[in-house]
Amino acid sequence: MDEAREPRRAAAKTQRSLLRDFFRPSRGQFVVGLALFLTALIVVLTLRSQATQPEFANVRQADLIQLLDNVTGETRRLEEQVRELERSRTELLSGADRDQAAREEAARRLEQARIIAGTVPAVGPGIRIEIQDPGERVTAELLLNAVEELRDAGAEVIELNDAVRLVMNSYFSADETGAVTADGVALAEPYVIDAIGDPATLEAGARFRGGLVSEIEGERVGGRVTIEQLEAVDISSVVEIAEPQFARPR
Template sequence: MPDPAPEPRRATDAPPRRLLRDFLRPSRGQFVAGVALFLTALIVVLTLRSQANQPEFANVRQADLIQLLDNVTAETRRLEEEVRTLEQAQSELLSGVDRDEAARQEAERRLEQAQIIAGTVAVSGPGVRLEIQDPGARVSAELLLDAVEELRDAGAEVIELNDSVRLVMSSWFGTDDSGRLTADGVALEAPYVIEAIGDPATLEAGARFRGGLVSEVEGERVGGRVQITQLDEVSITTVVEPEDNEFATPR
């Protein structure tokens, strides 16, 4: 009886040498596909590296960059003036001439600054008045807090809200039981009016910076409006009553 014919060899039964030869000598289609994949990967890597190396403000509009530069310039001038004042005070205190008088004047200056920061005295000076219209009642406590922080970053020295709340370092925002916004526990009604003392142009630029107060209020989420007025003199009369110390006593 003749032996049965051997089964035909399947493609998967190719010897390892043939597989190695196919790998080292790819067909024209495989070669083209490999080159295309390599170029695609190279483009992706170069794009990611280019984006990572771009400066932080590469995509910011020119007008916004100018506003930012103005803010930095104004803050630099303010700090330079503060440095000159401190150097002059140091020189007077060390010179030995009218040392007592110089020390007294420096103490009075520091006391005045402390009172202004604490909000215990009325003040006036150049600044801005911001009126925030909120027809849809969509202005949140977080938005008002961000607005105050932006003004402080722009150099605001004193801030008052709705002619009734003097904002200091310990101020806070929230809502009452009826859903109205509050500042330091005082209920606020729209329109919200913020008065700030500082360089008027710099304060307005800080409020109008893209992504800032004006953009947030006048955007679709809030749908309000902000009117900013630069003033030669802003008078802030609201003061904070200092609390009695519970543990500390003067010596």
């Protein structure tokens, strides 16, 4: 009887031991279980993350790298285009400045040419020379020499008797009465010469030995010369330019 009960007691003991081991795991079992739990958690989170990712979620890493390279290259290309446009803008602005400077220089030279040609009025510092000739001995040659002396002294614009603008092709002569004429216009005494240029230099040119003053005030003419330096000499007479009949610009 006792021998029959002994196997049953051993089986019950083994069952109780298994139950105790299941509810009270060892350290090794605990570590294995924790690892399995974490693995399962990571898998679940990964699946959820992929489910909420945009269109790139299923793209391979190599494809993503290639896509990033393409975006980087496109960005660099656009940046280069921006730099090129900036350079073009700078060149256009610089070109506009050069064009503006060229136009201003052309306008300045045109104005100078008009002044030299005598087609526009002029104003500037200079001198006024008044020649009194009571004996009427002043000749066309003498006045021509006086004008040449003033030009040699730097006169830029010259006018006679507030009426005749002297230019490069001006000429002096005498009419049938013997009166002095300039460009066909009869001149009356006193002769007034207005000249624009450096006042001191122009006066020195008129007064040098053997020049205008010496000739007029010498015994041959017996006249009198007065010279006044002015800050502003206003010359209003102009020359009418005839339209060329045959010549045309090239």
